[in-house]
Amino acid sequence: MTGSRITALGHHQPERVLTNDDLARLVDTSDEWIRRRTGIATRRIAGARESVADLATAAAGKALAAAGLVPGEIGLVTVATCSAIDRCPSTAAQVAGRLGIPDAVAFDVNNGCAGFCTALALADHSLRAGAARHALVIGAEKMSDLTDWTDRSTCVLLGDGAGAAVLSAAAEPGIGPVxxxxxxxxxxxxxxxxxxxxxxxxxxxxxxxxxxxxxxxxxxxxxxxxxxxxxxxxxxxxxxxxxxxxxxxxxxxxxxxxxxxxxxxxxxxxxxxxxxxxxxxxxxxxxxxxxxxxxxxxxxxxxxxxxxxxxxxx
Structure with a gap:
């Protein structure tokens, strides 16, 4: 194999929707002010007991199912996140355990908002080198845990969610050079x-x-x-x-x-x-x-x- 391709995707967001009008009851702001400066109308907010690993697992499970693979076929799991509270085991290791992935290398990548594309490149390089045939690459954040809800310049921006991609080794590359x-x-x-x-x-x-x-x-x-x-x-x-x-x-x-x-x-x-x-x-x-x-x-x-x-x- 000379490259890798994205073969399936999955995503997950919390149920709670936080509108601009909701935020206007917390800080001195308005729907018009937020839309004009950011374009944002709503964001999703996770519950108190919903962790980054929960969000990541939900998205990854959907991607794995869409790819038609069984957990034992995944050789690498990586989660891009800057909001995970747990330091060890990594969020990726928690996701692997919850999905029943038996022996994949699992690690987190913290490169802020650039994290997913960074993790995608690392997984692509690994598959190109023959370190695995299939990989799960996930971006997951619970930014609401890191939000100052009294700061109107930042609290209007942030939301929670996760997206995941399954990568598979391929004869024809489907991921370009990073x-x-x-x-x-x-x-x-x-x-x-x-x-x-x-x-x-x-x-x-x-x-x-x-x-x-x-x-x-x-x-x-x-x-x-x-x-x-x-x-x-x-x-x-x-x-x-x-x-x-x-x-x-x-x-x-x-x-x-x-x-x-x-x-x-x-x-x-x-x-x-x-x-x-x-x-x-x-x-x-x-x-x-x-x-x-x-x-x-x-x-x-x-x-x-x-x-x-x-x-x-x-």
Missing amino acids: VWGSDPTRGQAVRLVDDWHPAFSQDGQTVFRWATTELPAVALAACERAGVAVAELGGVVTHQANLRIIEVLVRQLGLDQRTVVARDVVDSGNTSAASVPLALAKLVERRELEPGAPVLLLSFGGGLSWAGQVVRCP
Whole structure:
């Protein structure tokens, strides 16, 4: 085998919907204020007893079933998360145990909102090297645990959820070369630091300027390395941080109406490392993307870190 492909996807979100009007009863804000600055209308919030591992397992179980594989065929499980409270065993190990996966290597990846695309690349490299034939790659976050519900600039952004992908070794690669990196000089722009129960904080203007000036080049490089022109893309799924950032990137890349662009941030808010697989899985479930279509995945966040690749839609 010379590569790997995404063969199935799954997603899961908590039942509770938190609207902008709900938030207006907590802090000095309004539906109009939130929509104008972020594009967000609603977000999902997990219950007090619903953990990151619960969210991840639900999404991974759906992806595993959709792939038609049995647990013993999975050789690698990785979970991208920055909100998991448990340090050991890892969230990935907990997911493997709950799904009955007997002996896969299991580990977590914390690269903030860039986590899923980072984990996807690591799993792809592992399958290319023959370390496994099938892998589960999951992005799962319970950002509500890290939210300062008195800070109107950040509490309006965050939501909970999970998305998962099954990767399988393939003779024809379906995951393009990754473009990734970080700019530690801007590392303080997005923060979860200081104690065991940190609150999410960010310098929104710094993140906006950085994302809208630096990410177009990352997107173009990912397409170039995959041998796919931007005009050939069937879809674009970026980190769902802010609808304004997404719309700027769409204009800068010159995308037209034929390209499906994920805007799940409107309904789900910013779910950090879960946002890319969550949005991608929904598009596939709704059949908005054609099987085999090239889709640009582009994630960015704390670090400031980024990772992106072109994948073939399952």
